[in-house]
Amino acid sequence: MSGAERPIGVFDSGVGGISVLGTLRHLLPSEDFLYYGDTAHAPYGTKPREEVLRCADAVMAHLLEQNVKAVVIACNTATSVAAAELRARLTLPIIGMEPALKPAHELRHGGQILVLATPMTLTLPKFRALMARYGEGAVPVPCAGLMELVEREDWQGAAAYLAARLADFDLTRVDAVVLGCTHYVFLRPVLRELLPDTVSVLDGNLGTARQLRRVLAERGLLRTAGTGRTVLETSGDAAEALPVMTRLLAAAERMCEEETVIK
Numbered sequence: 001m002s003g004a005e006r007p008i009g010v011f012d013s014g015v016g017g018i019s020v021l022g023t024l025r026h027l028l029p030s031e032d033f034l035y036y037g038d039t040a041h042a043p044y045g046t047k048p049r050e051e052v053l054r055c056a057d058a059v060m061a062h063l064l065e066q067n068v069k070a071v072v073i074a075c076n077t078a079t080s081v082a083a084a085e086l087r088a089r090l091t092l093p094i095i096g097m098e099p100a101l102k103p104a105h106e107l108r109h110g111g112q113i114l115v116l117a118t119p120m121t122l123t124l125p126k127f128r129a130l131m132a133r134y135g136e137g138a139v140p141v142p143c144a145g146l147m148e149l150v151e152r153e154d155w156q157g158a159a160a161y162l163a164a165r166l167a168d169f170d171l172t173r174v175d176a177v178v179l180g181c182t183h184y185v186f187l188r189p190v191l192r193e194l195l196p197d198t199v200s201v202l203d204g205n206l207g208t209a210r211q212l213r214r215v216l217a218e219r220g221l222l223r224t225a226g227t228g229r230t231v232l233e234t235s236g237d238a239a240e241a242l243p244v245m246t247r248l249l250a251a252a253e254r255m256c257e258e259e260t261v262i263k
């Protein structure tokens with residue numbers, strides 16, 4: 001297999017990147033995807049940086065063995081920790097995530113922007129640089145422990161967690177909530193219940209999918225005919241993790257179909 005026919009690798013510490021995968025499949029239906037959830041080493045967001053770097057290196061080595069033509073780091077934490085180093089030594093396209101602070105900044109009308117992400121994402125230089133440019137009114141809200149609830153599909157637990165976390169804020173003064181962790185995208189319905197209708201909820205999934213499409217087209221690697229296949233893998237217990245991934249991929253695809261602006 002050569003060139004455009006090869007699959008695209010997508011990875012995360014667990015099921016979070018499945019939300020990105022849903023958008024990728026929607027935007028690039030002819031592509032083959034190999035999704036790798038590093039469940040055995042989750043969570044990334046509360047581990048030392050060096051450990052996350054080692055995990056990202058190991059996953060990347062696995063994906064390269066599968067002859068992927070590009071990789072999407074479908075994880076804000078792993079992108080902040082490892083994207084620059086991986087790009088410096090590999091030539092294939094590596095697309096990462098970043099909290100959607102720029103679009104949130106553009107629609108802000110004087111209120112606060114709450115940026116929900118892992119403690120790691122919010123302390124690394126990549127986020128600090130983003131804050132320096134688009135951070136007016138933005139408040140970092142580290143959410144240690146929240147990804148674990150999504151991994152367990154504990155939607156009630158996640159609702160209670162978020163209600164407690166948001167109780168610190170006057171929500172009538174909030175313009176937008178940024179989902180700066182790919183796991184949290186699955187909590188959109190839960191958040192909508194907790195937030196006034198005037199608050200926008202933003203994620204970076206579509207921006208990442210468009211960036212991938214652009215880069216593949218530039219390098220002559222885009223597939224535009226046929227129906228792509230998706231393979232799901234985990235470093236954890238497959239019998240436990242794969243059914244959760246499959247259910248969440250269906251949920252991610254439903255969310256994409258409900259979105260009006262997806263192209």
Ligand code: DGL
Nearest residue numbers: 013016044045076077182
């Ligand atoms: N899904 C990951 C992210 O986007 C992180 C979750 C974790 O492993 O802590 O940041």
